[in-house]
Amino acid sequence: TVPNKAVVTLQPNWSEVYVGERITLRCEIKDGGDTEWEYEWRTSSSEKPSDQNEHSISSVTESHSGDYRCKGRKKHTQHSSTDWSDPIKLTVSDRPQPVLTVSSSWLSAGASVTLNCRVKDPSAGWRFYWYKRVPRLSGNFYYSYEQLPGSSSGTEQDSYIVHGQTHTAEYQCRAGRGDPEYQSYTSYSMYVWTSDIHSSASLTESPDRAQHFTSDSVSLSCEGNSTEWTVIRSSPEERYLFDCSTWGTMNGSTCNINTDWPSDAVYWCESGSGESTNAVNITVQDGDMILLSPARPVTEGHSVSLSCISRSQTFDSIVFFYHNEKVIQNDSRWELNISAVSKSDEGFYKCQHSGRESAQSWMSVQGE
Structure with missing residues (x-):
């Protein structure tokens, strides 16, 4: 053997690569000088590299996973070869799917929210793209996603601040790296809701309460400038x-909820415009x-009454009310x-009687 050392390098040098990415394995001979070398590869994967010093894979698959070693041999000689490199x-x-999180799911109108897009290895060359769902103006309630301002070419930071959100919104993110760019899957959606009432568009519930028994009659009405909700x-x-067509009955701009079975959900109105x-x-x-x-x-300064109701009996002993x-x-x-x-009264409330307990509901307090 010759004293020169063979070393395998990976380009791009990422600790983890994903199905579909382009990579290059290179066999480098330390202090090889101007000597002409021939190369030999050994791998535990199903890939069989050629006898060149570079081996490119245009679209890797899981079958390419494994250890790769190489060694060099001086051309025109029989026995002048290096030892096998370290593997x-x-x-x-699999192609990664980022996890999108939001700093708060409920906002006061005009507040800011921070989006965070997390991939498994955040330092490995990723850029991040941010999207908001918008209804297409067709009236058929199809949706498209538009990029948030300033993120058309991606952001280096894995967070993005939305300033002054005033309406309920749905966000997604994805990540990309390399040239040509390799794209992750798109994250699942996250929602940021506001409970504040707008003069231009609002949802009202009848009866106006956060909890209902199964079989109760519950309707949600949309009000605003649009005729299509x-x-x-x-x-x-x-x-x-x-x-509403999936879990209730839409009649004009009012949706009657099907309450035959239990549910815990957030509801809001959207218009075709x-x-x-x-x-x-x-x-x-x-x-x-x-x-x-x-x-x-x-509204701050107003009075409010919370009641505990049993489906089957009146209360004949102590009733407990809880705040947070x-x-x-x-x-x-x-x-x-x-x-x-x-404002200090805002929070989660529930009641308890004879060992039985209601679900908890959030009471929101807004300024006058």
Whole structure:
């Protein structure tokens, strides 16, 4: 053997590569000088590299995963070869799907929200692209996604701040790297809702409360400048959005919810001209107890009453009311009255009686 050392390098030098990316494996002979070399490769993968010093794969697959070694032999000689190089391990993974998170799911109108797009190896040359869903102006409630301002060529940062969001919105992100650019899958959607009421477009619920029993009659009405509306629902159990025609009955601009089975979802209106409204979180329960609390925001300084209702009985012992998991009233009253609401009253509420408990609902407080 000769004292020169063979080394395998990977270009681009990323710790993990993904199905479909272009890579080049290179066999370098240290201090090889002007000597002409022939090359030999050995690999545990199904790939069989040629006898060149460079081996390019235009679109890697998982079958290319494995260890790669090389050695060099001086041309025109029989025995003047290097030792085998140390192995380089190539790991080829499925095309990545970023995870999009938002700093807050509920915003006051005009507040800012930070989007974060996370890939498995964030330092490996990724650029990030940010999208917002917009209704196409066809009136048929098809959707398209437009890039957020300043992100058409991607951002180096994996976060993006949306300033002054005023309406309910849906966001997605994706990542790309390399030249030509290799693209990740698009993330699942994240939603940022506002419960604030706009004069131009609003959703109202009848009856105005956050919790209902199964079989209750519940309707959602869309109001605004548009003549064409639908109600959209988002729930943890449903990966995609569905409109009222799937889980209710649309009659003009009013949607009647099917309450035959339990659900916990956020609802808002969208128009064919691209408007969206405030959102409400509605829980339908098949249990024995619900908390009557307003679905829409309560204005500071106004009074509000929260009630505990049982499907089967009247209350004959202590009723507990909780605010953010802390007991704030425990006596025989089935009603919690707040005479002048302040911002500190905002939060999650629930009630409990005889060991049975309602679901918790968020009460939003807005300025006058």
